[in-house]
Amino acid sequence: MTQPPGTVVIALAIGEAGLADRLAALLADIPGLRLVAAGEAADAVLVMPGAAPSPDPDSGLTPREREVLALLAEGASNKLIARRLGISSHTAKFHVGSLLDKLDATGRTDAVAQAARLGVIHL
Template structure:
């Protein structure tokens, strides 16, 4: 799948994390593409953490990418095991450039948007309500309260109340900061 890519060179292949650890030392790859079992994913991530190689992991369980977010990787990507050549090449290029890429189907699952460090997760008593999330999503479009009210069929006063609550819960001092914080926390999609 990668042999024909002009900007990729395969420096080795491994069967299992033990063999991969050996190849890391011998080959010093820039990016590691790994299709592993959930049980072995942690070992692979730990082996690569701090080694300077980016990781593209093919998986099925969106909770695995929290492990990747917590690791010290220069870049990483998490794709479905069924990812095609174009998706895999794009993820390799992104991770190699120090970026993070996540398959759209994982990032849009309710409650499983982009993984975050524990410090960025809202405490249980500070979660946004469903309506607050709707208002925050409308805020991503830069809409004023009047337009948000019309779109959600609620009063401007109610929108104002929700915006104030969102700002407080996210610790934001402006609507822009709230949208940025909400996006980082996976509460809205941009």
């Protein structure tokens, strides 16, 4: 059987049999798209929703704190954060302190690591 040029090959990695069967049936006769065969590489994979990275948890951070956190994750000093956001370094430090409290971190380094672990930021 010849492969139509430009066909997208999809693998099914769905643990729920009912959903897997329904998806297989729905995708079976779509021109330009087909299910992966054994031993073949797929272009994309259908998985259950829980397998995707969790959405950013809120963590109760204010918008400003999120801005500061993003700059922290770039290794920015308080001075640089202040300059970037157009605020005083004292204010930057204030927000850093709030982040440390909310993320239960011992310092900025720990805050960035913890935020990444929690999925609050993506490095």
